[in-house]
Amino acid sequence: MSGPVALVTGAAGGLGTAVLAALDHDGFTVVGVDVAPVAGRCAESHRVDVRDGAALRELAADVVARHGRLDAVVAAAAVMDGGTPLWETPDEVVDELWDVDARGVWNTARACVPHLLASPDPRQARFVAIASAAGEHGMFGLAAYTVAKHAVVGVVRGLAADLVGTGVAAVAVSPGAMRTPMLTRTAELYGLEGEAGVAELASHQGLRRALDPTEVARVVALACSPAGAALNGSVVNADGGFGL
Structure with missing residues (x-):
């Protein structure tokens, strides 16, 4: 058996890339997954x-066949869109956010959790979703984004209940x-541009600055x-004191 193996979706940029580095630092053999090239x-x-x-199911089975185990999964793949009130939000925006941000986490869990249960020590196995x-x-x-991310929390809580005793x-x-x-994209949806737009969004956090992805990645690594x-079964708010 090799050392612990982790699979990370949404690994091509942002938080996903930072999680790759954090888990690699912690001794995991890390498998990066994305629709874009992972560097x-x-x-x-x-x-x-x-x-x-x-x-995803084929990939998870292949990873286990080659590495002998799967110990941690981080479902970080997500997209951002919006900028209009609910009643003006196009159906295609709702569909994409639901399919990637919510259903994507569900698909990742469905593909990977059976392998976590079969890991050499399930007590060390972790499924972490980015809400x-x-x-x-x-x-x-x-x-629509808010609905999708509430669903991510629901997936984790439902999954934790199903995993009781395992x-x-x-x-x-x-x-x-x-x-x-993604933060830059969010700022643009609010009509905010450049560094000033990013600073405006970050001003809603108690830290009064934007978090670096490496800071949140260490929280993800702790969860793993x-x-x-x-x-x-918990939701860890790594948000710098949002709303303070």
């Missing part, structure tokens, strides 16, 4: 769309404003660690 610190990468459940401050708060002009832990990590392309068992 971060990982042992191998694969171009897979999280909307394709069959492809958002929008998983707890309503966001102006981002109703030793495997399921955790949601909810970042606030991070200095990533042996100590992460204590977080089972």
Whole structure:
């Protein structure tokens, strides 16, 4: 058997890339997954769309066949769109956000959790989904995104209930404003541009600055660690004090 193996979706940029580095630092053999090329610190990468459940199941089985185990899964793949009130939000925006941000986490769990249960020590196995401050708060002009991220929290809580007694832990990590392309995109949806727009969004956090993805990635790595068992079924608000 090799050392612990982790699979990370949404690995081509932003928080996903930072998570690759954090888990690599912690001794995981890391498999990066994205629809775009993955250039971060990982042992191998694969171009897979999280909307394709069959492809994810095939990939997870292949990873286990080659590495002998799967110990941690981080479902970080997500997209951002919006900028209009709920009643003006186009159906295609709702469909994409639901299919990638919510159903993508469901697909990832369905593909990977059976392998976590079969890991050499399920008590050390972790499923971590990236939610958002929008998983707890309503966001102006981002109703569809808010719905999708609330669903991510629901997936984790339902999964944790299903995993009772198995030793495997399921955790949601909810970042606030991070200095990533998604934050820039969010600012644009609000008509805010450049560094001033990013600063305006970050001003809603108690830290009064945007988080660096590496800061949130360390929280994700904690959730993937042996100590992460204590977080089972929880939503960890790594949001710099959103709303303070």
